[in-house]
Amino acid sequence: MADTSGTSPAANFLETMKSYTKTQKGFILAAEIVLGFVIMICYLSSNYGGYSGVAICEMVFAIIFFVVFMMELDKRFHVVHWVWSDMFRASVGCLLYLITSLVCVIRGAGDGPLIAAGVFGLFAGIIYAYDTYTIYLQLRSGEQQTAVPSSDKV
Structure with a gap:
């Protein structure tokens, strides 16, 4: 007989994904993924799909x-x-989203999906900037913790 009390690997993966998404880094990365998907759809539905890359x-x-x-x-x-x-x-x-979004918002007169992609791209640029800031704080605190104590003896 098959053991039906065990959990499947897919269920474990989904539980791991749900629990990681509840962390700060997981939430930021999930927001970046969702915004990237929305921006990609907006770019692909506009007259200028070249920014979708x-x-x-x-x-x-x-x-x-x-x-x-x-x-x-x-x-x-x-x-x-x-x-x-x-x-x-x-x-x-952060840099790529801010630059391309500003270009799209300025250039997108009459092209609604391009303007929407530019606005969502500005939000994505802000989220990427916040992610950069949190990573910088993580690196800075990690450097302080791993610093070798200096001795006063010569």
Whole structure:
């Protein structure tokens, strides 16, 4: 007979995802993923779909880091410094979203989806900036904790 009391791996994955989304970092990454999807749809439905590459790339990178941090792969794979990589991802995402969103809002006269993508992109740029700030605080507090105490003896 099959054991029906055990939980499936899919249920464990969903529970892990729900519990990680309740953390501050998980909520920020989930918001970045959702906004990236909305922005991508707006760009693709506008007359100028060329800006969708920014939304697609940033959404894919946010999904990758969401999975890495959710599954705690950053604690097992020490080849990559995940916090610095996340800092680079968030800061580049902030700059790209702010620049492309301002261009879309200024240029988008008569194209409603392009203006909507620009407005959502400005929100995404703010969220990416906040993510960069929280990562900076994490790096700063980590450097203070790992500092080697100096001795007064010469």
